[in-house]
Amino acid sequence: MDKNKLKEYQNKRDFSKSSEPSGAKTKKKKYKDIFVIQKHDASNLHYDLRLEINGVLKSWAIPKGPSLDPSEKRLAVLTEDHPLDYASFEGKIPEDEYGGGTVIVWDQGRYVNQGDTSMEDAFENGTIEFELKGEKLKGAFVLVKTKNKNWLLIKKKDKGADKRRKPLKTEPKSVLSNKTIEDINKEMN
Ligand code: MN
Numbered sequence: 001m002d003k004n005k006l007k008e009y010q011n012k013r014d015f016s017k018s019s020e021p022s023g024a025k026t027k028k029k030k031y032k033d034i035f036v037i038q039k040h041d042a043s044n045l046h047y048d049l050r051l052e053i054n055g056v057l058k059s060w061a062i063p064k065g066p067s068l069d070p071s072e073k074r075l076a077v078l079t080e081d082h083p084l085d086y087a088s089f090e091g092k093i094p095e096d097e098y099g100g101g102t103v104i105v106w107d108q109g110r111y112v113n114q115g116d117t118s119m120e121d122a123f124e125n126g127t128i129e130f131e132l133k134g135e136k137l138k139g140a141f142v143l144v145k146t147k148n149k150n151w152l153l154i155k156k157k158d159k160g161a162d163k164r165r166k167p168l169k170t171e172p173k174s175v176l177s178n179k180t181i182e183d184i185n186k187e188m189n
Pocket residue numbers: 040042046047048061099
């Protein structure tokens with residue numbers, strides 16, 4: 001892995017105070033073509049979509065979270081690359097630290113590149129088409145860059161598309177621990 005890619009991530013955090021992974025050691029193979037969506041109850045509740053691209057987790061913060069309705073475009077703000085082992089991070093980041101708040105792994109699985117180029121080229125070109133094979137989210141999505149760090153996440157029309165299904169509301173638990181954000185907050189208090 002290119003260590004420089006994680007500099008911004010590492011500079012923002014104090015690993016003596018936060019239990020987040022530093023990214024120093026990771027088994028790369030295990031994380032090939034994975035995605036994760038973490039629910040993050042920070043100063044503003046949001047969902048972080050992360051896609052493994054070239055040994056790091058490319059990351060977007062989605063204020064409203066993903067939608068299964070192809071007519072809805074969800075703002076996805078590009079954030080710093082995260083280390084691969086962040087994919088299984090859950091817990092509470094101290095309030096006065098960067099990203100302070102509670103994190104759960106809301107969904108995870110593999111993705112399949114649906115574009116004509118590599119994922120890295122798709123990222124550079126500003127249009128990433130991929131199919132998610134998650135526990136909650138399945139089917140094709142596209143991420144389109146609009147301006148600067150702003151992208152849009154849109155569900156494509158396929159059998160995973162569903163206007164009525166609202167997994168953010170009906171399936172709030174972690175796919176790793178089966179806990180909600182509220183469960184973790186209670187444990188930590
Ligand atoms: Mn976040």
